[in-house]
Amino acid sequence: xxFLDALLGRTKPAQPKLDALFGVTGAAITLESAxxxxxxxxxxxxxxxxxxxxxxxxxxxxxxLLELAVKEAGSKxxxxxxxxxxxxxxxxxxxxxxxxxxxxxxxxxxxxxxxxPQLLCSVFGFADDHxxxxxxxxxxxxxxxYPFAPLEGERRDNELELRVxxxxxxxxxxxxxxxxxxxxWGIPLD
Amino acid sequence: xxxxxxxxxxxxxxxxxxxxxxxxLLYVVFVAVLIAILKSWLLIVLIxxxxxxxxxxxxxRLALRAMRGQEVTPQQAPELHQMVDRLCALADMPKPKVAxxxxxxPNAFATGRNQQHAVLCVTNGILRRLSAPELEAVLxxxxxxxxxxxxxxxxxxxxxxxxxxxxxxxxxxxxxxxGGGWGRxxxxxxxxxxVILLVVLASAVVYxxxxxxxxxxxxxxxxxxxxxxxxxxxxxxxxxxxxxxITGDMSRIPTRDLRAAEPLNAFxxxxxxxxxxxxxxxxxxxxxxxxxxxxxxxxxxxxxRPA
Numbered sequence: 001x002x003f004l005d006a007l008l009g010r011t012k013p014a015q016p017k018l019d020a021l022f023g024v025t026g027a028a029i030t031l032e033s034a035x036x037x038x039x040x041x042x043x044x045x046x047x048x049x050x051x052x053x054x055x056x057x058x059x060x061x062x063x064x065l066l067e068l069a070v071k072e073a074g075s076k077x078x079x080x081x082x083x084x085x086x087x088x089x090x091x092x093x094x095x096x097x098x099x100x101x102x103x104x105x106x107x108x109x110x111x112x113x114x115x116x117p118q119l120l121c122s123v124f125g126f127a128d129d130h131x132x133x134x135x136x137x138x139x140x141x142x143x144x145x146y147p148f149a150p151l152e153g154e155r156r157d158n159e160l161e162l163r164v165x166x167x168x169x170x171x172x173x174x175x176x177x178x179x180x181x182x183x184x185w186g187i188p189l190d
Numbered sequence: 191x192x193x194x195x196x197x198x199x200x201x202x203x204x205x206x207x208x209x210x211x212x213x214x215l216l217y218v219v220f221v222a223v224l225i226a227i228l229k230s231w232l233l234i235v236l237i238x239x240x241x242x243x244x245x246x247x248x249x250x251r252l253a254l255r256a257m258r259g260q261e262v263t264p265q266q267a268p269e270l271h272q273m274v275d276r277l278c279a280l281a282d283m284p285k286p287k288v289a290x291x292x293x294x295x296p297n298a299f300a301t302g303r304n305q306q307h308a309v310l311c312v313t314n315g316i317l318r319r320l321s322a323p324e325l326e327a328v329l330x331x332x333x334x335x336x337x338x339x340x341x342x343x344x345x346x347x348x349x350x351x352x353x354x355x356x357x358x359x360x361x362x363x364x365x366x367x368x369g370g371g372w373g374r375x376x377x378x379x380x381x382x383x384x385v386i387l388l389v390v391l392a393s394a395v396v397y398x399x400x401x402x403x404x405x406x407x408x409x410x411x412x413x414x415x416x417x418x419x420x421x422x423x424x425x426x427x428x429x430x431x432x433x434x435x436i437t438g439d440m441s442r443i444p445t446r447d448l449r450a451a452e453p454l455n456a457f458x459x460x461x462x463x464x465x466x467x468x469x470x471x472x473x474x475x476x477x478x479x480x481x482x483x484x485x486x487x488x489x490x491x492x493x494x495r496p497a
Contacts, residue, residue, distance in 0.1 A: 008203050009338040009414030013421055014282035048280060050424030052493030084276060085323050118424050120280055141282030154268060179285060182275035183264070 013117035017143030018107050020173050021100065024124055024136060024145070027172045028096045031126065035167045040125035040133065042189050043099040044090040045106040047118045049081075058113035062106060069105055073098040080188045086120060088188050099124065107140075116140075123148075125189045126164075134160055135189065137181075144175035154185050202417075206410040213347055213403045220354065220396045224389070242349050249341050250302035250309045257299070259289035259311040270317075273326050274310060277333055281422055286310045286336055296320070296436045300332040301341050308336040316436065323425070324432035331419035331429060338418070340411050348404045354397035357389060409477045416482055417489065426489040430482075437479050 005011050031037040049055060066089070070077045075093030082088060091102045103122050110116060122138040134149035134157070147164035149157035161181070165174050175181060254261075264271040271288055278285045286300065286308035296315040302308035310332050312325070320328065335341070420426035476482075 008206055009340070009411050009418070010203055011334070011337045011418055014280070048424055050493055051427060051490065052495075054493060054495060055424070083322070084273060085326065086276065115424075117280070117421075120276060139279055141279060177284070180279070182279055182285070183272070185268075185272065 014141040016107065016111065016116045016119045016140035018104065018111070018140070020143045020145070021104060021107070021122060021138055023172045024138065025096050025100055027136070027145070027168055028124075028126075030169075030171045031164070031167055035163070036129035037126050037134075037164070037167070039096055039099075040127050040190065041094045041099075042090065042092050042125040043103055044088045044123045044187065044189055045103050046086050046088050046120045046123065046184075046187075047106075047110060047115075048085065048120060049087050050115060050118055054113065055115060058110060058115055061113075062109045065105055065109060066102065069102055073102070075099075075102065078188070082186065082188070090188055096124075121184070123184070123187060123189060128160060132157065132160060133190075134164060135184070135187070136164075137184065139175060139180070142175060142180065144173045146175040146181040148181065148184060150183070150185065154183070156183065202410060202413055206407065206414070209403055209407045209410060210347070213400065213407065216396060216399055216403070220392070223392050224357070237353070242346070246303055246342065246345055249345060250307055253299065253301040254289060254309055254311060257291045257293065257311060257313075259291040259309070261287050261289045261309070269322070270312070270325075273322075273329055274333075277326065277330050277422065281330075281333060281337065283333065283337055286333070290314065290317070298328050298332050300335040302336065303342050303345075304339060305336055310336070319435060320432055323428050324435065327419065327423055327425070327429040327432050328436075330422045331415050334415040334418035334422065335411075338411065338414060340415065343411065344404070344408060347407055348400075351397055351400040351404060354393045354400060357393040405475055408475045412476050413482065413485055416485060420486055420489050424493070426486040426493070430486040430490075433479060433482055433486075 028039050032039075049059070066077055070091070073093060073095070075091055075095075075098055078090040078092075080088050080090065089106055091099055093099050093102070107116075107119060107122075110119060119140040121140060124136045124138075125133065126136060127133050132149065134147055136145055137148050138145050145168070147161040149160040149164075151157050168174055253259075262270070267288065267290060270290075274285060274288055284305050286302065286305070287310070289309055289311040291311055291313045293313040294315040295313055296319045298310070298312040298316055300308060300310050310329065312328070316325065316328065416429060420429045423429075
């Protein structure tokens with residue numbers, strides 16, 4: 001029906017795919033055992049805030065739920081808005097499982113209120129054996145991951161990114177189109 | 191189950207289907223009449239196919255060249271690329287090429303026959319005048335045009351008018367030179383003259399009707415793109431404020447620049463018509479500002495409703 005939707009000019013907002021997100025726990029183990037790349041204990045969920053009372057209500061509930069979950073797991077929470085108008089919920093916790101659970105809490109709450117299309121990506125921080133930081137980005141609309149290794153001056157370490165991709169192999173659905181490995185400069189992770 | 195906050199706009203869809211149906215019907219009738227009168231359908235099909243081919247396959251390059259748009263790399267325009275990147279990830283669509291046109295008219299357009307060949311072009315004028323969130327709203331409107339394949343739809347729709355116009359011109363030409371040279375003494379020539387007159391008449395009527403219908407269709411598709419764009423960024427009022435800013439600014443632009451931009455009106459964000467040029471809403475490629483703002487207000491209201 002995609003053709004008909006285009007013809008009639010009524011494309012629907014893309015809904016997020018949430019299932020593959022949980023694969024990141026297994027991927028973290030693979031990255032560490034096969035290449036010595038360790039998680040930095042930070043993750044973030046990025047979404048585009050909508051206007052209106054309903055989104056405000058969703059945000060309020062999300063805040064309550066997150067604070068509860070964070071207290072239980074003993075992790076740290078931080079909310080920032082970037083200069084492109086996207087909101088980042090940054091979670092700090094040494095346990096990968098807790099990070100994924102908190103990230104999923106954000107997803108499911110937004111989706112429950114009908115704001116699933118507002119989700120952009122989730123980011124998990126990693127560092128390779130030399131301490132070089134890179135991020136594993138989960139694209140909600142594609143249901144795929146890709147590595148993003150920023151360097152000084154808005155350049156990317158493509159070699160490291162491709163190494164991560166090769167290491168992950170079949171563990172995670174890695175985004176096959178390199179053109180969609182989009183850059184995220186200045187993300188609020190350490 | 192995945193939910194969306196925005197119910198489908200059935201009225202808009204059905205009006206669009208109606209317009210497309212009428213256009214298609216007109217097309218079929220016109221070709222049938224031409225074949226019946228001229229009895230040389232091969233020629234018609236060749237001309238028609240040629241026009242369609244060129245428009246369809248070269249639309250991206252033609253439009254860019256007409257606007258003097260230059261493709262820019264992520265290094266040249268990092269902020270713009272980053273915005274487009276994120277919107278594409280949000281909407282799950284391949285990233286189009288990004289171009290900047292060195293024009294002071296605040297405008298933006300998207301072109302290209304499909305998502306793989308799309309080009310998104312903004313003018314320096316719009317980059318200067320709009321705030322970053324407003325620019326993002328405009329970009330999401332243009333990306334919706336790409337997703338709706340509006341260039342392909344409008345090319346095919348307006349093609350009938352081009353063909354009819356072509357037939358009018360070539361028939362008049364044939365009547366003036368081909369018919370006139372032989373004298374008018376025998377029956378055969380009288381017959382030929384009548385046929386040509388008929389063709390001219392039919393084509394003129396088709397041209398007028400298809401012109402009105404394509405304009406109508408274009409207005410519906412603008413509303414659709416407004417709607418989809420506003421839903422994508424989740425803030426309909428941003429698009430509304432961008433619209434107000436642009437249309438308010440446009441009347442202050444020198445006429446010479448405006449005229450240079452007019453052939454591209456159909457793909458523009460807001461039409462660049464010379465100030466003082468009075469045209470009825472029937473001929474406009476874009477819906478009136480009030481109509482667009484009204485729709486965005488409704489969307490904003492839908493966002494306000496509790497879940």
